[in-house]
Amino acid sequence: MEMFFDIIQFGFMQRALISAIAISIICSIVGLFLVLKRHSLFGDALAHVAFGGISLGLFIGIYPLWTAYIVSILSAVGVNKLRESTKIPSDSSIAVLLTSGLAIGVILISISGGFTINLFSFLFGNILLVSNEDLIMILITDAIVIPVIYLLYKKLILIVFDEKQAKVSGLNVTWINTLFIILATITIIASIRLVGVLLISSLIVIPNITALMIRKGFKKTIFISCAISIFSVVFGIVLSYYVNLVPSGMITLTMVSLFLVTVIAKNLKFPLNNIVMNKK
């Protein structure tokens, strides 16, 4: 504990921890709906498109995350429309999104003459390099995503549960799905600083599938997922500082470890659902 208080005195570590906690909360919330929609890899695909956007930003010399936002939102909404109009399976549309983003990125890198150190930090993330501008951008993303999901909460659950029933309830399912995709996109781009393009799925998927195993209701599952995610990012960052390893890798491994512990506990029939947040 003393070690923890020692390191949070550094400004870069304070920024890192605040932004990591902020990111982990929105990734858990958005991620649960993505996992339940069977769009777990959508985050990965969007991150790869963001990679194309980042490469474009670096290529034309503007702040790469802005180009990542524009390219990713346009691509995500476009691919969703394509999926709806052509009825191609969602995993195939995700593959189109993923490969086209990566292809654009690779071409722009080869035109610009090679791999730069900037691009490397976007690929693997480096939360310790978060600037004040990055931190503000992440907090603004939280301030947008959390209230909008709160307002759409019941509608999103109904759509995830049964899209047809949602339509009969009078919901504009297409509009809500488009809005959710935009929220997912801005969440993922905000998270690139933490774990990078290549490990983004860990934040979206692992805390949620771990929380789902604990067999609680929707709200509790979100809280458990957020708790797992927050613990993993804080533990991963602090540990990476002391052992001098990449934070994104440490965060992901912490999450995987918690997942494995849950799987083992479940297989040993340990009553996980009785010890986590019971009302009585």
Place this chain on the structure above:
Amino acid sequence: MQSIINVANLSYYYDSFASLDNISFTVDKGDFLGIIGPNGAGKTTLFECMLGIIHDYSGEINLFGSDIKLNKKTLQRIGYVPQKKYVEQTFPATVKEIVSLGIIGKKLRKETIDNAIEFVELDAYQDKRIGELSEGQQQRVIIAKALVKEPDLLILDEPTTGIDSGAQEKFYDLLTKLNKERKITIVWSSHDMNAVQKLASKVACIDKKLFFHGESEDFFGNEERMKSYVEFAMQSHMNLHFGNSKKMETTE
């Protein structure tokens, strides 16, 4: 008698094949209408047109006196129970959470949710995840979800398919109770002719076209009519297969 549903000359074509061909019927307040027809007869398509999910049909559908294409607000008066769908065990919503989705955009009182759950006799399971219940119980949760908005009309699309007979009986008792005690008009499609004969006050037989619509006893009490319906349904399927093979031959 006040007419709740008025379907006039309804036709719907999917990829140039008629799914519904010039169907007309009415449903009066308090009716318990059983819609029967073989697989692919267009029962689900008919419901999707009535519920505003399919828009590009020809003809007219009036619900509670207004055209469903023009007045989506009438959907607020309808409870809908779709065909049984597979719910994963890990789906994290509890019975209570699913029932609370019955009304969106308005605050639901806790008693309203509790009453609906109690009515379908699932009080003991309200904090369980829906995926952990049996299939019959899951369908009763969907009924409870439909009941929280106090609907005037309940539309059920083959709700008991794939459910064991004990759970089916319990489900049918529930429908009778809703129709008799709560005076809810029910439109229900089923493969189960015996159940339709037992429960429904009126019957509609469809297979793309409407073969019969009227009082239940006029259909089930008339052996000739039932026999000719079976022939009609068989002929209709022969035509479909013959049409398909002809089309394939032409393509080849």
